[in-house]
Amino acid sequence: MSKQRWMIAGLLILTLSGLPAGQDQSPAAREAPPSADLLFVRLTLYPTASLSRYDYNNDLDLFEVRAYADVRLNSPEGRIVTDARITVLSQGLDFKDDRYESRIVVDKDALPLEADFEIALGERSVFGEKIPLLTWLVLQAPRPAILDPEKDLAIRWEFSRFAAPVDVHAYDFLKGGKFFEREHTVETESVVPAAGLPAGTTLRIFVIQSWLSKRFLRGTGLAPGSEVNVIPWSQVFVRTR
Numbered sequence: 495m496s497k498q499r500w501m502i503a504g505l506l507i508l509t510l511s512g513l514p515a516g517q518d519q520s521p522a523a524r525e526a527p528p529s530a531d532l533l534f535v536r537l538t539l540y541p542t543a544s545l546s547r548y549d550y551n552n553d554l555d556l557f558e559v560r561a562y563a564d565v566r567l568n569s570p571e572g573r574i575v576t577d578a579r580i581t582v583l584s585q586g587l588d589f590k591d592d593r594y595e596s597r598i599v600v601d602k603d604a605l606p607l608e609a610d611f612e613i614a615l616g617e618r619s620v621f622g623e624k625i626p627l628l629t630w631l632v633l634q635a636p637r638p639a640i641l642d643p644e645k646d647l648a649i650r651w652e653f654s655r656f657a658a659p660v661d662v663h664a665y666d667f668l669k670g671g672k673f674f675e676r677e678h679t680v681e682t683e684s685v686v687p688a689a690g691l692p693a694g695t696t697l698r699i700f701v702i703q704s705w706l707s708k709r710f711l712r713g714t715g716l717a718p719g720s721e722v723n724v725i726p727w728s729q730v731f732v733r734t735r
Contacts, residue, residue: 533620534572534717536564538725539582539609541630543602545730546638554638557602559609559627561587563594568717579614605630605654611722620715628707630654631726636699643693643734647686651701651728657682659704667698667731678704693734700729 540560561582566572580587580594583606587594600606607629612622635650649662662684664674674686691697703726711720 531567532717533575533578533613533615533715533720534566534569535613535621535711535720536570537582537611537625537711537722538562539625539627539722541605541627541724541726542597543630543632543726543728545633545728546732555602557600557605557630559583559598559600559606561594561596561598561609563587563613564592565594565613570719572717575615577615578620579612581610581612583609607655618715621711621713623711623713625709625722625724627724627726629656629658629726631660631701631703631728633699633701633728633730636730636732638730638732640733640735641691641697643691644688646688647691648683649686649699649701650683652682653726660701661704662699662701664697664699666692667696669695691734695734697732697734698729699732700727702727 538561540562542558542560544556544558546554559582563580565575565578565580567575574592576589578594582596583598583600585596585598587596606627608624608626610622611625613620631651631653633649633651635648641647649664651660657680659678659680662674662676662679663672664686665672669692671692673690673692674684676684707724709722709724711722713720
């Protein structure tokens, strides 16, 4: 073959290939779309039962799901994502400081045992699932009231479904200082002796499940290790004479 014919053949091959030498020409390489960033999500839900939020009967029997979400690109150390759209129980979470959060009021007579969770970024729906809340932890005593500090104070609670160990805390809300604490108790009642009960102040008492319920989330838009944690708790504010 003449030199001219070799040159024509070489140009024809390059024209048909459209690719420089050494580049992957496989069908998979040609058809693969640009990779999208995955979202690492750590969602924490607190089923919350407040018999009273302050030292009077404000917001009496307020039941909420308090939702907090940490969203980052690709890993727990990735860049914080500030423009995601997140909903829990169909209510949007607001971005504050470095996380998304919302306090979602629910019907105390029809407490939800699961919460829908959705996250989207731009036009892309990243993930959606119903998250089991498992149980609600609710203080039964004391109720918001003015208490006699010369009598023992009984703290009682119950679970709506599944019982678990709890931590019990009580402290002087106005003056500061914890005066009662029990950890990992499997009982449903603790008693504060009168000798340890502060007088003439406001007390905050709360019980919280000792162990969180963790579940890993899996989806094509989520980074490995994404998780949801559920931690039920309950509180009450009372006053002493």
